[in-house]
Amino acid sequence: MKVILKETIDTLGIAGTECKVAEGYGRNYLLPQGKAVLATPANRKVMEQARAKLELQIAKEKKIAEEMAAKVKEVAITIKAKVREEVHLYGSVTSHDIKEALDAQNVDVERRSILLAEPIKETGEYKVPIRLYKDVEPEITVTVAAEDKQEK
CATH class of the missing domain: 3.40.5.10 (Ribosomal protein L9, N-terminal domain)
Known part of the structure; x- marks a missing residue:
């Protein structure tokens, strides 16, 4: 059709x-x-x-x-997660977690526009592209860090 x-x-x-x-x-x-x-x-x-x-x-x-891409490029988010062996996460960080962190910084993007190839399963710093328009895909910095033992 x-x-x-x-x-x-x-x-x-x-x-x-x-x-x-x-x-x-x-x-x-x-x-x-x-x-x-x-x-x-x-x-x-x-x-x-x-x-x-x-x-x-x-x-x-x-x-x-x-214009939104220029604003989004400057965004760096940190997500705290429970870890084992100081590197591997118990779960994983998904686009849903990234969206929540972006919402906390007043950056409004749709979850499906976060182009995370696969869930993040280890601590570290990652570049995650966000599709805002057909050829406009800025990258944000996502840092996954170990959650402090005292935080619960």
Whole structure:
């Protein structure tokens, strides 16, 4: 099924582009949510007329993302965790833990935009990319430290 995106979707493309999606995904999610329209000749014509407006919106979104990236690059968070053998964590640090630490510093990002390949299982310093927009991925510094024995 071919659809024209009405808004930017990370996995598909930017607003105004035509893409091919699975029938169920298009029919059950994209169309009812208003995120896309069927790629008919009439809809293509409407999108061509709205393209200038969309390009302005895309430029605005990218500028906002770049400003946010400058702010996010400066962020360094420390997460305390229980450890064994002074290096290995009892559990792991996940994107959920990173999101909570970012929220504590008033940095608002979506959890799914934190690109943590696999959970962190050892203490140390890690660079974790955050996807704010299609080509805007600043890295934050995440330090995982041993929790003091007295903290409980």
